[in-house]
Amino acid sequence: MKNTFVMEDVSIFTGGGDIIENGAIYIEKGIVKDIGKGKKTGGVPVISGKGRWITPGFINAHVHVIMEPKDPDSNIRVETPQRRTVRAVENLKKYLYSGITYIRDAGGPDYANIEAEKCLREGIIEGPGMLTPVRALSITGGHGKQWARICDGKEEVRKAAREMVAAGADVIKVIASNTETDEFMLTQEEIRMAVEEAGRAGKKTMAHATSLRGIRNAVLAGIESIEHASRLDDAIIEEILKRNVYIVPTLSASYFSLEYYRQAGYPEEFIAQREASWEKSVESFKKALKAGVKIAFGTDSGTRNNLHEKSLYELVLMVRHGMTQEQALTSATKTAAELLGIEGDYGTLKAGKKADFVVFESNPLENIEIVMKPLEIYQGGRNILRENKYYN
Numbered sequence: 001m002k003n004t005f006v007m008e009d010v011s012i013f014t015g016g017g018d019i020i021e022n023g024a025i026y027i028e029k030g031i032v033k034d035i036g037k038g039k040k041t042g043g044v045p046v047i048s049g050k051g052r053w054i055t056p057g058f059i060n061a062h063v064h065v066i067m068e069p070k071d072p073d074s075n076i077r078v079e080t081p082q083r084r085t086v087r088a089v090e091n092l093k094k095y096l097y098s099g100i101t102y103i104r105d106a107g108g109p110d111y112a113n114i115e116a117e118k119c120l121r122e123g124i125i126e127g128p129g130m131l132t133p134v135r136a137l138s139i140t141g142g143h144g145k146q147w148a149r150i151c152d153g154k155e156e157v158r159k160a161a162r163e164m165v166a167a168g169a170d171v172i173k174v175i176a177s178n179t180e181t182d183e184f185m186l187t188q189e190e191i192r193m194a195v196e197e198a199g200r201a202g203k204k205t206m207a208h209a210t211s212l213r214g215i216r217n218a219v220l221a222g223i224e225s226i227e228h229a230s231r232l233d234d235a236i237i238e239e240i241l242k243r244n245v246y247i248v249p250t251l252s253a254s255y256f257s258l259e260y261y262r263q264a265g266y267p268e269e270f271i272a273q274r275e276a277s278w279e280k281s282v283e284s285f286k287k288a289l290k291a292g293v294k295i296a297f298g299t300d301s302g303t304r305n306n307l308h309e310k311s312l313y314e315l316v317l318m319v320r321h322g323m324t325q326e327q328a329l330t331s332a333t334k335t336a337a338e339l340l341g342i343e344g345d346y347g348t349l350k351a352g353k354k355a356d357f358v359v360f361e362s363n364p365l366e367n368i369e370i371v372m373k374p375l376e377i378y379q380g381g382r383n384i385l386r387e388n389k390y391y392n
């Protein structure tokens with residue numbers, strides 16, 4: 001029977017708070033049937049886990065599938081939609097082959113991302129599971145003005161949100177702040193309209209928000225997740241906790257772009273600005289972590305020097321700045337699944353869930369850097385690095 005087997009002699013980080021050492025996982029038709037200690041054989045093929053470790057497939061809550069990290073600016077502004085679609089198809093493989101079995105795209109300039117998602121769903125191409133807002137909503141002169149869906153005033157926001165729903169959006173994304181300044185951003189009323197329209201269509205919401213005022217507007221308007229969240233104070237953290245809002249810190253974005261600017265020899269003054277900005281992001285991350293805010297793994301991959309295939313490095317960064325290794329793994333599995341609303345099937349390894357999991361040589365709870373070196377990746381019980389779709 002296809003995608004049916006038992007993997008024995010394996011230690012399991014279930015994502016749901018349990019760690020099973022020297023256990024076994026029983027997969028039936030791509031779904032986890034049983035998991036636990038000892039042998040679970042019952043006339044099905046047995047694979048030895050060779051004493052290795054497995055985790056649930058990772059879920060990246062913020063990526064840009066159409067973006068090219070080597071030159072994101074011209075790629076997002078100048079390339080044709082056709083070329084971006086091809087790029088998305090290739091980038092999707094980079095996620096899957098690095099252990100990311102589900103992603104939430106965070107928007108692009110046209111419909112390339114949603115076409116890629118439809119092709120995934122129809123099995124035309126291979127890649128992780130995917131959600132997308134299609135295009136983000138921003139205002140005239142605002143952040144993303146070259147690629148977002150521009151809308152000014154509540155009625156235009158309503159129309160733009162409906163357009164995205166009609167195009168197949170799984171989530172509505174708003175640009176709630178500019179990068180560093182408080183000019184040119186959607187008002188709280190405009191964001192509330194987007195949230196209302198999303199709610200009417202049964203869609204979730206996310207906000208790009210980096211400045212404190214933008215974060216406040218988005219949180220008070222009822223947004224479910226704050227992306228980047230790079231300026232947090234105690235008052236807004238209190239509000240975030242009260243309203244059960246997630247944050248997606250995307251530390252990788254500032255970390256890898258800063259690395260690029262240093263290597264490329266940008267002027268000292270510019271580097272100093274970027275360093276200050278990085279410090280503030282880390283400070284906000286630490287504050288949120290200490291306060292117990294729900295933090296989901298997301299990277300903004302596709303932005304400058306922020307490679308799609310290296311997105312799990314975010315876990316290393318999160319651990320370096322205060323998370324335990326278990327917290328980092330949980331943010332990339334259970335917490336991210338809950339944020340995306342896919343926790344019924346993904347994010348933890350339990351009976352009834354999809355058999356999406358990653359195999360590692362050693363225990364990632366002891367050395368988080370091992371997440372950069374997955375040995376095998378299973379999606380729906382299929383070993384995707386070994387079982388090529390066309391030759392099996």
Ligand SMILES: [Zn+2]
Binds near residue numbers: 062063064106
């Ligand atoms: Zn982004």
